[in-house]
Amino acid sequence: MRRLTLLILTIVAATSVLGPNAQAAGKLKVVATISDLKSLTETIGGDLVEVDSLTRGTQNLHEAEVRPSMMLKLRRADAVVENGLGLDAWADVAIEAANNANIIRGGRGRIDISRNVEVLEVPGSRVDRSMGDVHPQGNPHFSLDPGLAPVITQNIVEGLARVAPDRRAVFEQNRQAFLARLEQEMVKWTQAMAPVKGAKVVVFHPVYVYFLTRFGLVQAAALEDRPGIPPSPQHLATVIREMKAQKIKAILVEPWNDVKLANRVAEEAGARALVMATAVGAVKGADNYIAAIDYNITALAKALR
Numbered sequence: 001m002r003r004l005t006l007l008i009l010t011i012v013a014a015t016s017v018l019g020p021n022a023q024a025a026g027k028l029k030v031v032a033t034i035s036d037l038k039s040l041t042e043t044i045g046g047d048l049v050e051v052d053s054l055t056r057g058t059q060n061l062h063e064a065e066v067r068p069s070m071m072l073k074l075r076r077a078d079a080v081v082e083n084g085l086g087l088d089a090w091a092d093v094a095i096e097a098a099n100n101a102n103i104i105r106g107g108r109g110r111i112d113i114s115r116n117v118e119v120l121e122v123p124g125s126r127v128d129r130s131m132g133d134v135h136p137q138g139n140p141h142f143s144l145d146p147g148l149a150p151v152i153t154q155n156i157v158e159g160l161a162r163v164a165p166d167r168r169a170v171f172e173q174n175r176q177a178f179l180a181r182l183e184q185e186m187v188k189w190t191q192a193m194a195p196v197k198g199a200k201v202v203v204f205h206p207v208y209v210y211f212l213t214r215f216g217l218v219q220a221a222a223l224e225d226r227p228g229i230p231p232s233p234q235h236l237a238t239v240i241r242e243m244k245a246q247k248i249k250a251i252l253v254e255p256w257n258d259v260k261l262a263n264r265v266a267e268e269a270g271a272r273a274l275v276m277a278t279a280v281g282a283v284k285g286a287d288n289y290i291a292a293i294d295y296n297i298t299a300l301a302k303a304l305r
């Protein structure tokens with residue numbers, strides 16, 4: 001009996017991995033590691049895809065816990081869309097355990113959206129992961145920079161088209177429609193940010209550097225001593241002093257981080273802490289890619305005026 005069960009399991013596993021073009025049976029099953037990529041993949045794939053995210057926007061994306069439910073999703077996936085640059089390194093563990101040839105590194109369904117992204121905050125040669133830095137390959141939080149959406153969606157189109165070559169035209173068409181809409185929004189966002197251009201802000205964890213740079217804002221300091229290292233009292237004292245001296249009005253904080261601490265620091269420095277849409281779904285109203293960016297633009301334009 002046990003042998004038979006094992007045999008059946010083996011057959012099921014073999015057909016799901018080696019079976020005929022999965023897309024012929026219906027929608028492509030795509031798993032995104034983070035919610036931003038779920039939203040963008042849905043936009044590109046439209047009716048042709050069914051997308052699941054392994055994390056929610058409200059959580060620290062560096063530290064997702066690998067669960068059996070992740071493995072189940074990954075086992076039957078035609079493609080995985082990952083952020084790369086080490087942000088979702090935890091997904092490697094789950095993907096390996098899922099034992100699905102489509103999505104192993106080098107597999108045609110493995111889609112890394114950091115390809116061709118110009119990486120910011122690349123550390124010098126002295127960085128040592130044992131020091132606890134969670135950005136050893138540079139800053140991985142680029143997905144909510146709308147100026148990078150053309151590159152990201154190009155990577156998604158290429159990846160989906162590898163899995164379903166006969167649908168490439170549809171993916172490309174959906175991408176063009178999205179980019180046209182994004183361009184309109186970009187005009188609006190640029191106008192909204194124009195009056196506060198050049199303003200300095202402090203961040204808790206450096207999630208926003210691509211976004212800030214895009215709109216001409218300056219990240220003056222981070223509350224963390226280094227990415228992923230909690231703030232020390234000495235460091236906070238320095239930041240508060242700097243904030244007062246430079247009249248910095250805002251601290252940007254992630255919903256999953258120590259918002260109370262950010263509030264305390266802001267109060268001492270005569271500033272405000274803003275809880276940001278650090279990912280799609282991180283805050284109320286940030287339900288899709290464009291809505292999340294819109295939320296951040298609105299919050300910053302208002303606070304920095």
Ligand SMILES: [Zn+2]
Binds near residue numbers: 062134141
């Ligand atoms: Zn980070």
